Amino acid sequence: MISAAYNFAYLDEQTKRMIRRAILKAVAIPGYQVPFASREMPMPYGWGTGGVQVTAAVLGPDDVLKVIDQGADDTTNAVAIRGFFEKTARVRTTTATAEATVIQTRHRIPEEPLTAGQILVYQVPIPEPLRFLEPRETETRKMHALTEYGLMHVKLYEDIARHGHIATTYAYPVHVAGRYVMDPSPIPKFDNPKMNDCEALQLFGAGREKRIYAIPPHTEVVSLDFEDHPFRVQEFAEPCALCGSTGVYLDEVILDDRGGRMFVCSDTDYCTSHRPSGPDDQSAAEWENAR
Amino acid sequence: MSSLSYSGGFAEPVFAAQAAFRAVLDAFARPGNVISKPAETRPPEPFLGVTGDLLCTLADTDTPVFLAPLADEDSAAAAWLRFHTGAEVTRDASRAVFAVCTSLKALPALSQFPQGTAEYPDRSTTLILQVESLEGGETQVLLSGPGLAQERPFAPKGLAEPFWHEVARNNGQYPRGVDFLFVSASAIAGVPRSTKIQLQGA
Amino acid sequence: MYVAVKGGETAIRNAHRLVADKRRGDRSVPSISLDQIVNQLALAVDRVMAEGSLYDPELAALAIKQARGDMIEAIFLLRAFRTTAPRFGFSEPLDTSNMLVERRISATFKDLPGGQLLGPTFDYTHRLLDPELAGDAEIPAPELAEAGDGVMPRVTDLLGQEGLIEADADAGEEAETGDLTREPLSFPADRALRLQALARGDEGFLLSLGYSTQRGYARSHPFAGEIRLGEVEVMVEIPELGFTVSIGRIEVTECQMINQFKGSAKVPPQFTRGYGLVFGHAERKAMSMALVDRALRWRELGEEKTAPAQDEEFVLSHSDNVQATGFVEHLKLPHYVDFQAELELVRRMRAKHEAAVRDSAGQDESKAKQQEAAE
Known part of the structure; x- marks a missing residue:
C-alpha cells in the first residue's frame, strides 16, 4: 500500500534547507536559540528528534558518524539512532571518537578532545536556560533580548544560601561569547569546560521545543559562577575500575544489595581504548561475569 | 525566458547541496577562512557558478532573494533563480532573506535589509557578495571573535575601506545585523555578524 | 541489568x-x-x-x-x-454552509431552515451494554431521507443577518494564513494559528480545558448554536489553470458556539463566537475546541485573563499529545549521567551535614564536661 521510499537521511530537501538556514543563523549568533519548524520524526519527541534533524541536515555520504547516549555507544537509544542513519543515509558509523566526523550525543561530551574537522550534535530536551525560573517563552525571550540574566544569578545564589554551594550539577548554564546565556543540554557540569575554546563546531537541536543553537569553534564559553563561589567540576575519589583512568566522568554501577559498587568510565570508547590490555582485560571480564 | 534558465542546475541536487552547505557552515564557523568550493551549477551572468550553488542549496519558495543590481523579472538571472529554487526575486530589500550582490556599487545601504529584532535577531538577511578573488585585495581587515583562535587577516579583492566600515558598523550592533558570504569563482569565505572587524592601520 | x-x-x-x-x-x-x-x-x-x-x-x-x-x-x-508527504498546494477555505449534512443540531432554536437532523449519534441512547453486539447480529438497514437541496444556512449566518452576533473574522484578501507545521509557533499567535493548534490538539486536554471554562475558570456562557456533521468539498486552486478544482470530499464536524454578548459605546450588544472544526465525526472535540477558542479570545474581546484556558502559551504549548507523550515518556531513557551528578552532590552535602552534627554534638559534650568540672 505504502512504498517507503525516503530521501537520503530521511528528511526531504525542503526541510533540510529550512534546518540548514537555521543552523547558519545559529552559528552567526552563538548561544542564541533560533526557532525552526521542527518536523515530526519517526522517533518520539524527547528522544533526540532535534539532534536527529540537525544530524540529518548536516550529514553527507563521506561522513563517519558516531552516536552516544550517556557517553556510551551501546545504550539502546544510541543504537536506535545509529541504526536510523545506517538505514536512511548508509553512512559509515564508528564508535571511535577520533574517527568520527559527526558525533551525535545525549548527555555527554567525549573525554577525548575534539578536533577541527568534527561536528558535535547535542540532543536537547529544554533549550531555554531560564525555563525553570520563568516558564513563559514570551518572558524569557525578552530577558535574552535585554540581557537580563540577573534572575539566573539569583537562583544560583539561593542555592548557595540554602545548601552552601551551587546545587546545579547538570545542564549547568553557560555564558557564550559574552552575550547569550545558554543551556548546554543535560551534560554533567563536569563536561562544561570542554565546550570552551573547543576545536570542533558544536550544534544543539531541540526538536519538541523547535530550537537550534550553536557554538562555533574557539568560542569563549564560561560557566556562570561567583567570585566567592567559583565554578567547580565533579571529582571522583577513585579511578575507573576497568581502565584506571582518572579525571574522567564515571558511572556508578551497583554490584549487589550489600553496598557493593564500582565506578567505571561513562565514555565507553575512551574506557576501551585505555584498558591496559584492551577490552579483554581481567577486571572487565570479571565485571561482565558479575552481571 | 531563454533556454538558459532551465539548464545549469545541480546534477545531483541532494549531495551537491549537502556539500555546498558544509562549505558554507565551515565558512561561518571559521570566519575569513578561504574555503575552496568548485562550482557545480552553471547559472547565467552575472552569477558566478558558486553563487548558483549557494542559492540552489539555501534558497526556496520561503526565501525572497534580492539582487543588486536590481534585475528585471524576466532577466536571465532572475528566471534561472526562480526555475531552479522556486524563490521569489524581490525588488524590496526589506523583504530579503538572501541578497546577491554582483556589483558593489549597486549594493544598498546595509540598514535597508532586515537586521533581525532584539528578540529574533535571526530574522535578518544573509548577503552573498561576489568578488574577483578572496585573497590579495588592497584593503586588509583583521577578524576576531567566535570561530577564530587568533586574529585572522582577510583581504578579498575590490572591497575598500568604506565597505568595511559599514560591515564593522553592522557587526557593532550584534546580535542584530546581516551576515556576509563572500564568493569567488572557486571559493567562499564567511563573515558573520559576530566577527569583530579591525581595519589595518586604523 | x-x-x-x-x-x-x-x-x-x-x-x-x-x-x-x-x-x-x-x-x-x-x-x-x-x-x-x-x-x-x-x-x-x-x-x-x-x-x-x-x-x-x-x-x-x-x-x-x-x-x-x-x-x-x-x-x-x-x-x-x-x-x-510532499506538499503540492493549499486548499481554499472549506465552505461548511455547502455541506452535505448528515447531522445538524442547534440548541438555540427549536426549529430553523433545514430543520434539526439528529443523524448518527449516541445522544439519547441508554448506556446499557448490548450483549447482542458480542455476536454478529443482523443490523437492520437505516431509514434514510432524500438529500435536501443542499442549502442549510448556518445558525450563526441567520443571527448575523440581524447583526446579533459578531461577524466572522475577515482575514482580508491579502492576509497570509500562517502554517503551524512550517513555522515554529511564536507568541502571541493569531487566531488562525491557535485554531490550527487546537484542531490537532489532544481531545482529552481540550475537553478538560473546555470543561474548566464551564465551571467558572473563564466562563463564557456558551450555547451550542450549531453542530453539524457531513461532507464538504475540498477546493484547490491550480495556478497553471487559473481556477479552483475539487480534489474530493472529506467528512468534518463543525461547532459554532454562541457566547456571552458584548457591546460598547460604539457597537450595540451582540453575541460572540467560539469555533471548532475537526476531521471526521468528533463532536466532543469540536465543542471543546470551540470553548477553548472562545476563552483564548479574551484579549481581542477586552476580557480579563484569569484562567488556564485563556492562557495561550500554556494551552498551545501543551495541547499536542505527540509532543507531550514523547517528553513524558523520555523519562524512560537512561539518565544515569545526570543522576550520578546529583548523587555525588547529595552524598557530599550529607557528609557535610553529618560532620556538622558531629561537631556540634562534640561541642555540647565538652561544654557539659566543662560545666561539670566547674561545679
Whole structure:
C-alpha cells in the first residue's frame, strides 16, 4: 500500500534547507536559540528528534558518524539512532571518537578532545536556560533580548544560601561569547569546560521545543559562577575500575544489595581504548561475569 | 525566458547541496577562512557558478532573494533563480532573506535589509557578495571573535575601506545585523555578524 | 541489568519481535482487517486522522492496528508519515454552509431552515451494554431521507443577518494564513494559528480545558448554536489553470458556539463566537475546541485573563499529545549521567551535614564536661 521510499537521511530537501538556514543563523549568533519548524520524526519527541534533524541536515555520504547516549555507544537509544542513519543515509558509523566526523550525543561530551574537522550534535530536551525560573517563552525571550540574566544569578545564589554551594550539577548554564546565556543540554557540569575554546563546531537541536543553537569553534564559553563561589567540576575519589583512568566522568554501577559498587568510565570508547590490555582485560571480564 | 534558465542546475541536487552547505557552515564557523568550493551549477551572468550553488542549496519558495543590481523579472538571472529554487526575486530589500550582490556599487545601504529584532535577531538577511578573488585585495581587515583562535587577516579583492566600515558598523550592533558570504569563482569565505572587524592601520 | 552496556542491538531486535507477537495475539483468532477498523471503529479512525492531521482513513486504520489500539501511538505514526508527504498546494477555505449534512443540531432554536437532523449519534441512547453486539447480529438497514437541496444556512449566518452576533473574522484578501507545521509557533499567535493548534490538539486536554471554562475558570456562557456533521468539498486552486478544482470530499464536524454578548459605546450588544472544526465525526472535540477558542479570545474581546484556558502559551504549548507523550515518556531513557551528578552532590552535602552534627554534638559534650568540672 505504502512504498517507503525516503530521501537520503530521511528528511526531504525542503526541510533540510529550512534546518540548514537555521543552523547558519545559529552559528552567526552563538548561544542564541533560533526557532525552526521542527518536523515530526519517526522517533518520539524527547528522544533526540532535534539532534536527529540537525544530524540529518548536516550529514553527507563521506561522513563517519558516531552516536552516544550517556557517553556510551551501546545504550539502546544510541543504537536506535545509529541504526536510523545506517538505514536512511548508509553512512559509515564508528564508535571511535577520533574517527568520527559527526558525533551525535545525549548527555555527554567525549573525554577525548575534539578536533577541527568534527561536528558535535547535542540532543536537547529544554533549550531555554531560564525555563525553570520563568516558564513563559514570551518572558524569557525578552530577558535574552535585554540581557537580563540577573534572575539566573539569583537562583544560583539561593542555592548557595540554602545548601552552601551551587546545587546545579547538570545542564549547568553557560555564558557564550559574552552575550547569550545558554543551556548546554543535560551534560554533567563536569563536561562544561570542554565546550570552551573547543576545536570542533558544536550544534544543539531541540526538536519538541523547535530550537537550534550553536557554538562555533574557539568560542569563549564560561560557566556562570561567583567570585566567592567559583565554578567547580565533579571529582571522583577513585579511578575507573576497568581502565584506571582518572579525571574522567564515571558511572556508578551497583554490584549487589550489600553496598557493593564500582565506578567505571561513562565514555565507553575512551574506557576501551585505555584498558591496559584492551577490552579483554581481567577486571572487565570479571565485571561482565558479575552481571 | 531563454533556454538558459532551465539548464545549469545541480546534477545531483541532494549531495551537491549537502556539500555546498558544509562549505558554507565551515565558512561561518571559521570566519575569513578561504574555503575552496568548485562550482557545480552553471547559472547565467552575472552569477558566478558558486553563487548558483549557494542559492540552489539555501534558497526556496520561503526565501525572497534580492539582487543588486536590481534585475528585471524576466532577466536571465532572475528566471534561472526562480526555475531552479522556486524563490521569489524581490525588488524590496526589506523583504530579503538572501541578497546577491554582483556589483558593489549597486549594493544598498546595509540598514535597508532586515537586521533581525532584539528578540529574533535571526530574522535578518544573509548577503552573498561576489568578488574577483578572496585573497590579495588592497584593503586588509583583521577578524576576531567566535570561530577564530587568533586574529585572522582577510583581504578579498575590490572591497575598500568604506565597505568595511559599514560591515564593522553592522557587526557593532550584534546580535542584530546581516551576515556576509563572500564568493569567488572557486571559493567562499564567511563573515558573520559576530566577527569583530579591525581595519589595518586604523 | 536494565541498561545493557553491550547487546543493545539484540535487545531492541528482540523487543520489537515480541511486540509484533503481542500485536498479533492468539493466532487462532483471525487478524483484524483495515476494512474492519475503518468500518467498525470509525470514530477511532476519525480521532487518529484529526490529531494526526492527515485525512486518510486507511492509513489511520493501519496506524491503529500497528499501535495495538494505542490512540496516541497511532496518531504519532500518522504524523511521522505526514511529515514526509510532499506538499503540492493549499486548499481554499472549506465552505461548511455547502455541506452535505448528515447531522445538524442547534440548541438555540427549536426549529430553523433545514430543520434539526439528529443523524448518527449516541445522544439519547441508554448506556446499557448490548450483549447482542458480542455476536454478529443482523443490523437492520437505516431509514434514510432524500438529500435536501443542499442549502442549510448556518445558525450563526441567520443571527448575523440581524447583526446579533459578531461577524466572522475577515482575514482580508491579502492576509497570509500562517502554517503551524512550517513555522515554529511564536507568541502571541493569531487566531488562525491557535485554531490550527487546537484542531490537532489532544481531545482529552481540550475537553478538560473546555470543561474548566464551564465551571467558572473563564466562563463564557456558551450555547451550542450549531453542530453539524457531513461532507464538504475540498477546493484547490491550480495556478497553471487559473481556477479552483475539487480534489474530493472529506467528512468534518463543525461547532459554532454562541457566547456571552458584548457591546460598547460604539457597537450595540451582540453575541460572540467560539469555533471548532475537526476531521471526521468528533463532536466532543469540536465543542471543546470551540470553548477553548472562545476563552483564548479574551484579549481581542477586552476580557480579563484569569484562567488556564485563556492562557495561550500554556494551552498551545501543551495541547499536542505527540509532543507531550514523547517528553513524558523520555523519562524512560537512561539518565544515569545526570543522576550520578546529583548523587555525588547529595552524598557530599550529607557528609557535610553529618560532620556538622558531629561537631556540634562534640561541642555540647565538652561544654557539659566543662560545666561539670566547674561545679
